[in-house]
Amino acid sequence: KRRVAILISGRGSNMAALIRAAKQSDFPAEIAVVISNRADAAGLQKAAESGIAVEVIESKPFGKDRAGFEAKLQAALDARGIEIICLAGFMRLFTAEFVQHWYGRMLNIHPSLLPSFPGLDPHGQALRAGVKLSGATVHFVIPEIDAGPIVMQGAVVVRDDDTPDTLSQRILGVEHRIYPEALKLLARDQVRLEGDLCRTLATEQAEQA
Numbered sequence: 001k002r003r004v005a006i007l008i009s010g011r012g013s014n015m016a017a018l019i020r021a022a023k024q025s026d027f028p029a030e031i032a033v034v035i036s037n038r039a040d041a042a043g044l045q046k047a048a049e050s051g052i053a054v055e056v057i058e059s060k061p062f063g064k065d066r067a068g069f070e071a072k073l074q075a076a077l078d079a080r081g082i083e084i085i086c087l088a089g090f091m092r093l094f095t096a097e098f099v100q101h102w103y104g105r106m107l108n109i110h111p112s113l114l115p116s117f118p119g120l121d122p123h124g125q126a127l128r129a130g131v132k133l134s135g136a137t138v139h140f141v142i143p144e145i146d147a148g149p150i151v152m153q154g155a156v157v158v159r160d161d162d163t164p165d166t167l168s169q170r171i172l173g174v175e176h177r178i179y180p181e182a183l184k185l186l187a188r189d190q191v192r193l194e195g196d197l198c199r200t201l202a203t204e205q206a207e208q209a
């Protein structure tokens with residue numbers, strides 16, 4: 001099984017969905033550690049209750065020294081033999097060097113149909129734009145925020161009476177479904193980066209899964 005680190009900053013509901021999926025005996029990856037850059041992240045407790053190793057590597061003391069934070073993070077990842085990183089509500093940007101090191105091996109999830117509505121308040125952005133469909137995107141991480149080759153998307157219908165809260169609730173359900181599926185594809189080498197695009201191999205098998 002491929003060894004995965006999940007990086008969180010907060011609630012950790014996507015983290016919990018990945019942990020749950022990875023408990024299945026036929027899942028091709030195991031969650032080796034959950035790392036938070038904030039000691040107060042609610043997800044830490046959930047992870048510990050699931051019997052997963054947790055680590056806190058506070059980013060705040062490093063201030064603008066992103067490379068300093070990343071050196072500490074990288075040491076923790078190396079110590080545990082991590083092969084794949086899943087960002088799950090991890091609210092800190094990486095340097096191009098860190099991203100390059102993990103090129104093709106680091107996934108992120110964002111609650112919009114990228115490339116629409118990257119960055120902050122994607123639900124509010126979607127409602128203000130008046131789109132009739134929104135959703136969630138799992139993508140490979142590149143240096144630009146919420147950009148990068150798309151691995152998987154799921155859509156929801158936007159209702160006239162939606163608020164950012166109701167829309168985010170519905171999209172969250174999609175997130176919890178597609179993130180484990182996307183990780184499964186990567187862990188089985190059924191997706192790979194080819195230049196700026198994500199190529200999916202064995203698509204039919206993936207759809208049946």
Ligand code: GAR
Pocket residue numbers: 008010011012013014015043088089090109110111119146172175
């Ligand atoms: C999720 O909706 C995730 O897609 C979003 O933060 C939330 C974290 O929730 N991520 C981003 O907006 C990244 N730009 P969670 O901690 O319960 O998984």
